[in-house]
Amino acid sequence: MKENLSVLMHLVHKELSPAQLALTEQQLSSWLKRLPTIAAAISSAIWDEVFSLHDCPIVERHIFQVKSECVMMNSKMLRYQAMGHLPEILLKKVIDVLEAIVEEIDLHHSHYFKRYDDSLHPIEQESAEKPYKINYNLSVDSLACFNRVIIEAGMVDADPRSELYRFLADSCKTKGKKKEQKISVYSIAKAYNNVEPYAIKVIKDFVLKMLNILNRGFVKLSY
CATH class of the missing domain: 1.20.58 (Methane Monooxygenase Hydroxylase; Chain G, domain 1)
Incomplete structure (x- = not known):
């Protein structure tokens, strides 16, 4: 060994x-x-x-x-x-x-x-139960883009980056992945360092939806 x-x-x-x-x-x-x-x-x-x-x-x-x-x-x-x-x-x-x-x-x-x-x-x-995973309606590219945006905007402090990549791979499930499939650290790191134009468009659309929700305000939940 x-x-x-x-x-x-x-x-x-x-x-x-x-x-x-x-x-x-x-x-x-x-x-x-x-x-x-x-x-x-x-x-x-x-x-x-x-x-x-x-x-x-x-x-x-x-x-x-x-x-x-x-x-x-x-x-x-x-x-x-x-x-x-x-x-x-x-x-x-x-x-x-x-x-x-x-x-x-x-x-x-x-x-x-x-x-x-x-x-x-x-x-x-x-x-034992399997660890909980956040289910994103995003591709790996879009998930990486979203995290890069919130980090560069100062919302999240995520150093070292290698730990961020590992956390996302372990804790998130993306659109198109089968239930048992895991995101690879390599793919999330590659997508983070080389943001695809289509991923930027996807995140822009979600940001606009979020802005509309914030402008509209929230309905009080009953639970």
Whole structure:
């Protein structure tokens, strides 16, 4: 696990840094082929740790180290995305790999390491209600545009941006997404940094509706 995580960290912190020379076509092709193998190896190593004879505190420490490193790498990749110096195909692949590792840890492993609270069992965890999601009648592009507007207008303070992207991906459902589909951090970050003209028009229409409501006033609700 450590070896593959180190390879991933070398890629993100060194080879993809703006200070480095651009990757050659051969290097790009090589990384695109290697990334799924690296992700699968890290996933396999995590499962091996879970079912190993190691003490729980050791396993807990290793798994959460992997998660924290992936979260930090993902934040750096999102900053790289805003800089625009990397090939889009590689940028998306790396972010998808990092998100998949974090999501797998959260989904399958994190509940085993809550300081060993005997009152919390995997069966109870599985039967717990899924987190509430805000259902927006907006596309991902329009949702990103809306959030950028309220941030640049000073209504919301959202730093660092990487945490905002992750929150929107985890907490929102957009128009056109199936119930079980999750917004990817990559897509929300891309839409935030490159606002589409049609998304601006959609948000303008909603802003006009909101202004009409504010001018009209609110009817007192009975509940």
